[in-house]
Structure formats: C-alpha cells, structure tokens
Amino acid sequence: MIQALRISAIAIACLMFVAGLAASIWAIAGNPLPESLPQLLSENMSRSGVEHPVTAVLLNFRSYDTLLEIGVLVIAGIAGISMAKTTSLEDPELRTSDSLLYALQRWFVPLMLVLAGYLLWAGADRPGGAFQAGAVLAATGVLMRLGGIPMEFIRPGLLLRLGLALGFTVFLLVALASAIGGDAFLAYPPAMAKTLIVVIESVLTLSIAMVLLALFVSAPVNDAEDPEEGGSS
Amino acid sequence: MTEWLLDGLLVIALVITAVAALLSRDLFRAVVVFIAFGLLMTVAWVRLQAPDIALAEAAIGAGLTGVLLLDAVSHLGSKRPGKRTQEGGEQ
Amino acid sequence: MTAPLLYALAGALLCGLGLFGLLCLSHLLRKLLAFNVMGSGVFLVMVGLPQHQGGPDPVPQALVLTGIVVAIAATALAVVLIRRYYHLSGLTTLDAEPTSREGGQE
16 A cells, blocks of 8 residues: 555656656757857868767767766776676686577677778768777677687786776877877867877777676676685575 | 658657566566667667667667676576575576 | 657656656666666757757767767666675565565566
8 A cells, every 4th residue: 555655656756757857848949049059060070080970079079078988988897897706707607508699600790890890980971980889899799708709808817908998098198198288188189180089989999899798798697606705605 | 741650659669668668577578678669769869860879779779788688687587586595597 | 849859758758757667666677677768768858859949960969879888888787786786685676575576576
C-alpha cells in the first residue's frame, strides 16, 4: 500500500517535471534566437583547418570540451581497471570460444578495422571522425575478445597505459605548446591547424577505443577469485 | 504530410520502446528492447539532420551498449540474488 | 510547431520517463537503462530545440556527440561497479531486504 502510494507520488512528480520541461521548451521555442550560431560558424570555417563543421567545432572552436571529455574517459578507464577482478585483463580462461563467432570474425575484424580508418579519415570533410572511429575500433576489440583472439596489448603494462593516456597527453601537450607560444590555451597556429587536428584525432581514436575496451574487459567475473576477497567470507 | 507521419510514428515508437525497456518483466527482454530504442534514436538523429550523431549512436547505442548490457545480464542473471555467492557463475 | 520541436518535446517526455524509472525501479541494471533513456532525452532536447528555428546547427550536434561518448563510458563504468557490487554482496538491488520486487525474477 505504502509502496503503491510512493510510486504514484513519484509518477505525479515526474509528470509535473515533464510538464514544466515541456512548457519551458515551448516558451524558449517561441522566442527569436539572439544570434545565429550556424551563421557564425560558417563565417569562421575557413580558419578552422577542416571542412566539416562538426569536426571543426569539436576539435577547434570548442576543443576545450573535447580535452575535458577525453580526460573524463581516461579517469573512467582507470577506475574501471582498478575494479577488475582479474590480475591480467586478458585472461585466456575468460574468453568465450564459439566456432561460429570465430568464423564470422575472420571476415568482420579486418572489415571493421578498415571502416574505423575510413571514418577517421572522412572526418575532415563529411560525417565521421574520432568518436565514431573510436567506437568502431572498440567494437572490433570487443568482438575479438568475445571470439577468443588473443590480445596482448590489453594486459596491464606499458602498452595499455600508453594507449589510455596517449590521446589526453598529446592533446594537452598541443594545448600547452600553444599557450607557451604566446597564443591562447588551445589556439592552434592557423598554418598547422589541419596537421594538428589530424594528429589529435588519430590519438583520440586510439585512446577512446582503448578506454571503452578496457572498461568492457575489466568487468568482474565471479569465478575469478582473488585472495583478499576470498578470505573475507 | 508523409514526413509528419514519419516523425510522429518515430516519436511514438521511441516513447513506447523506452516504456517497454523500463517496465518489461524480463531483464533480458528489457535490454533487447533498449537496443531497439538505440536504433530508433539513430533514425531520429538522421531525421534531425545530424549524421555524425547518427553514426556514433549506431556504433555505440546499438553495438557497444548492447554487448555490455547483455554480458552483464547473463552474468547477473545466472544466480538468484540475496545470498553471498561463492561458486562460479556460468559465463 | 516544427519537426525538431516535436523531437525536443519527445526528449522532455523521455527525460521524465527516465527519471521515473531511475527513482522507482529497484534492479540496478534497470536503473542504468533508465539513466540512459534520460540521457537520450536530454540529447534530443539539446539538438531539437536550437534547430527549431535555425536549421541544422553543428555546435549542439558536436556537444551531443561528446555527450554520447561520455554516456557510454559512464554506462560501462556503472556496469563494472554493478558487477563488483554483485560479486561482493550477491544483491542486484540497493534495498537491504532480500525480497525485492524486481530482483528475483531473473
């Protein structure tokens, strides 16, 4: 009874929340825009170094957001790895070997790697870029893990740490270099903007894929006992 | 007119799949419906003329989230909760 | 009333739905699903509302793209935490009593 009362109270509160949100959306939609962001963007596109507006916003005009985002991802990856139950993240016993999956992935893995590369390359002038490529790369890694292809690089060690931190480090170095060089924080020199964006996008792709893969791989599995837990029960 | 029909149907389908994902009795079915919700979100992004987000949502919402959550469901659902578990879960 | 505004209003509805699920559902994975639904609603509002008048707007699209990647990282971390919690306590809900409404059905 109390349970039902509680749920209906929460339902009413959520309905009021939706009504308030919808009313404010309706009110905002009625007001004219103070200034047109797309117009501002298209006027400044020539300074960005890339042709695709979304990539230009992500890696040039609002690159501070992207820098903080990859920082958040690295922290999430480190937190995930520290929660891992296994000492080695790539344990042969944790693989689920399935012959059909194995046969399929001999076709899929190279195809997805090519797709990730294409998405990264396409980001300059059409939809695509580091985030999509990183997601596809991470999906490839997940597929490889489920199918039982050994992945040495996911073991804790130099390669994993390098992969996790590479994107953030390179991005931060570029930002600091431009700050030390006299410009604003994260303001690329216009002549090098294209090169810098391509470099940053490539390392971002790698790091995003690595973080997502590490978070997937490090999910604790019950039958992997570790000594401190086993003693406490 | 056709576009309005498409948008309207898409929005209704989004809300219905969201409700079904949250209220479904079976956790496995809830996750599968949630993957369908992610795919519908992809279509919605295309309708909103945001192909970049649609690409990311297709790769992440439908692919990675699905694998992650299904893996978790098979892991969590393998035993009844409420007891301290010692024996291994069948993966 | 334009199509982007319709999506923004649907986003508001999804947001409320997710909030309801987050508060009412007890199974942790369901809470996670509700959290994701709520996030999708926020993204729809963020993209739909600016495009209501000005046509395609790359700035909120780029921000939402960032948001989606952070959301999947948060989801993955939450799954790791839930599995760790389950491993340590054997529970899939935050309630202390073992006879929860959702937990025993799987």
